[in-house]
Amino acid sequence: MPSALSLSLSLLGASFAAASVLPGLPDKIYGVNLGSWLVLEAWMLPAGSPSSTILNLLSLTVSKEWIAMGGQQCDDCSQCIATEFAFAEAYPDTVDQKFKTHWETWFNQPDVDQLVASGINTVRVPLGYWIVEPLVNRATEFYPRGGILQLQRGLKQLKDAGIAVILDHHALPGVASPGQMFAGRCTNDVEFYTQPNYHRALIxxxxxxxxxxxxxNFATVAAIEAMNEPIMDANQTPDLGDFQKNFVQVVRAVEWSLGIPVPGYSPLSSSALGNATFSFSTAAGSSFFNSEVRQVLEDAIPVFTKVAQQIGLVPDLSSLFKKRKPLVTTFMDVNWQHNNPANPANAAAGPQGYDNHLYYSFGGVADANENAYMTSICNLNRVQADAALGNSPLWFGEWGLPTQFDASDEFLVKWADAQKLAYSKGAGWIFWNFKVEISDLAGDTARQWSYAEGLRRGYLTQDPSKLHDPNVCAPYVQQ
Incomplete structure (x- = not known):
């Protein structure tokens, strides 16, 4: 017999199944990633080339920031000061101030103004688990402190500009992806896919x-993404399906406990909304939720209390909740993995979206020539394939203009148009990245990776909803 929780979640999922518009997100997403802001990836502001396996990305500013901060470069990012973890371990006395300077300069009001001028309506903000500082084991884990205050500041600026936000859990506790700067620590010792670290991620x-x-300040946050780019082989990500289900249940349990209207649940009375920690306790004691979710909520109380004190949070429980809608829970789509992965659609309870990342430059998608690229992108069926598995609406949360061959300016105009056309068949697109350093040692990588530079060079249209050539795919479409 189904539990009260499963019945409630089923009703909640059904109530949104026919909805074409996700709450808080635009009807069509035209976005950019704010990469290397709160999860710094040294190859994006390098003063040089970081490695042969990771490409340098994007840019507006002329800078040699990472080297100037005291970072290093090496072919194997695990062997030098190439990540936030390594930097904080090497410079424990100065890391917080150096990163404060980085956070304040890498993304600020002029950047928001440029987003508005460029017609961007959505940003995806990569975050590390360490932004919630009480989750960090300071004896063995090394990260800068103070990022949550910068997130609060940036979100206020984005809110004032009317830009929707997806908070992306990009770098997870224990490291979820081997040998990657975006994991926050470059190591092959991957320990995220374990119960203790799943639990920390849920807190x-x-x-x-x-x-x-x-x-x-978080008013235009519309979605939270459970994790960025899990290992593609599902055999190496045990129990990820359970984490997906618990992720959704935690989001909905918090919303229910705070009085956010959540279809399928009877709302709490106003008398039960004395303060946030009391509300967490209410949900932690509710039989609606499984034992792991209840334990997460209980363990989250002291963590939330510390974070709230850090940012000076004084919530107005009587007015904020009435204005808010359930967040859009977000996952990488089921087709991101192989070897019988868990389908995140099975975790859905309420509004849910799906994210796919597509980079031709890393190989395995199309032969390295113009015709093969155009034929592939103009016949892309990922939106349809995902929808057949319940992964809809789908947006493309990372893509860019890099190629495996020496692309001409003329081709990059076509390449931008064709990708935008393909990705707009779904819920929209989010370019990786907004910017990256422009410096002598960074070379010309901004040409193909920077949205701002793509606009300046004319590859991308000033109105993101428009194309230079709406018929760009006509010669390549196969019947």
């Missing part, structure tokens, strides 16, 4: 969900 989820509803 992070509870805290970020609560902040998204309680702090008025």
């Amino acid at each position: 992070w989820t509870a805290v970020m969900t609560a902040l998204s509803h309680l702090d008025s």
Whole structure:
């Protein structure tokens, strides 16, 4: 016999199944990633080339920031100061101030103004688990402190500009992807896919969900993404399906406990909404939720309390909740993995979206020539394939203009148009990245990776909804 929780979640999922518009997100997403802001990837502001396996990305500013900060470059990013973890371990006395300078200069009001001028309506903000500082084991884990205050500041600026936000759990506790700067620590010792680190990630989820509803600066946060780019082989990600289900339940449990209208649940009375920690306790004691979700909520209480004190949060429970809608829970799509992965559609309870990343430059998609690229992108069926498995609406949360061959300016105009056309068949697109350093040692990588530079060079249209040539795919479409 189904539990009260499963019945409630089924009703909640059904109530949104026919909805074409996700709450808080535009009807069509035209976005950019704010990469290397709160999860710094040294290859994006390098003063040089980081490695042969990771490409340098994007840019507006002329800078040699990472080297100037005291970072290093090496072919194997695990062997030098190439990540936030390594930097904080090497410079424990100065890391916080150096990163504060980085955070304040890498993304600020002029950047927001440029987003508005470029017609961008959505940003995806990569975050590390360490932004919720009480989750960090300071004896063995090394990261800068103070990022949550910068997130609060940036979200206020984005809110004032009317730009929707997806908070992306990009770098997870224990490291979820081997040998990657974006994991926060470059190592092959991957330990995320274990119960203790799943639990920490769910506490992070509870805290970020609560902040998204309680702090008025978070008012345009529409979605939280459970994790960025899990290992593609599902055999190496045990119990990820359970994590997906618990992620959704934690989001909905927090919303229910805070009085956010969640279809399928009877709302709490106003008398039960004395404060956030009391509300967490209410949900932690509810039989609606499984034992792991209840334990997450209980463990989140002291963590949330510390974060709330850090940012000076004074929530207005009587007014904020009435204005908020359930967050859009977000996952990488089921086709991201192989070897019988868990389908995140099975975790859905309420509004849910799906994210796919597509880079031709890393190989395995099309032969390295113009005709093969255009034929592939103009016949792309990922939106349809995902929809057949319940992964809809789908947006393309990372893509760019890099190629495996020496692309002409003329081709990059076509390449931008064709990708935008293909990705707009779904819920929209989010370019990786907004910017990257322009410097002598960074070379010309901004040409193909920077949205701002793509606009300046004319590859991308000033109105993101438009194409230079709406018929760009006509010669390549196969019947």
